Amino acid sequence: MPATRSALVRSAHRSIRKGSKSFAAASRLFDRTTRERVWLLYAWCRACDDIADEQDHGRAAAPVRLGTRLAPQDRLATIRTLTELAMAGESTGTPAFDALAQLRREVPITDALVEDVLAGFALDADDWRPRSEADMLRYCYHVAGAVGVMMALVMGVSPEDQDTLDRACDLGIAFQLANIVRDVWEDDANGRCYLPVEWLAEADIPPGEVTKPHYRGALVPMVAQACALAREYEDSARVGAARLQFRQRWAVLCAAGIYGEIAREVERLGAHAWDHRVSISGWQKLGHVWAALAEARSPRVPDPETSRPVLSRRELAALAQAHPPRLHD
Known part of the structure; x- marks a missing residue:
């Protein structure tokens, strides 16, 4: 079953508290609706960063077995696939990407803007x-x-x-x-x-x-x-x-x-x-x-x-x- 909005908001709130104390503190100053939407946007951005850098909320992730690390272009492909599913309004099974889908139902975020963000990950993947x-x-x-x-x-x-x-x-x-x-x-x-x-x-x-x-x-x-x-x-x-x-x-x-x-x-x-x-x-x-x-x-x-x-x-x-x-x- 697709996650409910409240579940996505809770997950996004946990993400911003773990990943950025500064943004988490500043977000408290917004009204509730804006604050929740900020968390949803942050969750997607944070997840993309973590996949690209093989991290967990900006910190070193758990070690992986030798030979199992994904190449940068494979990580980029993962980001793109999950993001494209979210942009199509489909459930990804990943709260951070489902957060983007939910946000786009509420806010006029264009495909072009999302593509501009993905282009930054592509630059890093290309060294x-x-x-x-x-x-x-x-x-x-x-x-x-x-x-x-x-x-x-x-x-x-x-x-x-x-x-x-x-x-x-x-x-x-x-x-x-x-x-x-x-x-x-x-x-x-x-x-x-x-x-x-x-x-x-x-x-x-x-x-x-x-x-x-x-x-x-x-x-x-x-x-x-x-x-x-x-x-x-x-x-x-x-x-x-x-x-x-x-x-x-x-x-x-x-x-x-x-x-x-x-x-x-x-x-x-x-x-x-x-x-x-x-x-x-x-x-x-x-x-x-x-x-x-x-x-x-x-x-x-x-x-x-x-x-x-x-x-x-x-x-x-x-x-x-x-x-x-x-x-x-």
Whole structure:
């Protein structure tokens, strides 16, 4: 029997509590309907990430027998098959993918948006690396910006409100840039690097040696450049947040503050940013909750013309269409 909505919501709630304390905390600020839809969306995104990286809610999964690990393209095929079943409204037998099917019955999430997210997993499966800053931002669009657009739709933003959807995408990109600078060491251990090859070449850091101790000094200004980009996208997102209803605005501003703090802490620590994984304490998160409440009550609306990144949703989507990843069957 297909799972009921309440069962899917409970499963999704467990997933977000296990996988992201920051998002779980911010989601409490939404009204009940929006909060549950946020959990459903998170559950699908989390499951796709875990299948792609063979993890359990972002952490190392239980060991598997030698020779039984799936190849990256096989993992991508699993994600695509389950997602396509969900997009067709069919039961997958997997709560996280059934959550997507349920969400699409309630929210106008298009096939194109789902495909844009899947394209990010395809890039990773192909062992892709960003050559330019635009490439890095295009990757951020796939894995986080498109999810930001979905989140805006979940919060009731009209599909016709293109500018606010752009701002929601910008917030996702800001989040992903924070992830990139925080996880340089972790990504390198997994054979990945999301800093542009052109940046590394300018800093005289050879490919595959980004975490060598004698290159830390050269890495610091590069990471500061990415953090500056993250602030630019976060500022743009705040323009869109000011247009949301109060509780939604509060939640979005809270999440923006918490993730922005991660990037700021990485930048502040300089060469010591990767001595341990940067995290935000419970007290710091609580501080951002109250700061976001104050801002949500009296939203400051920046000038929309001076708070727009050069590359936002529509430009990045056009780049993605011009350079599509290989979506293997």
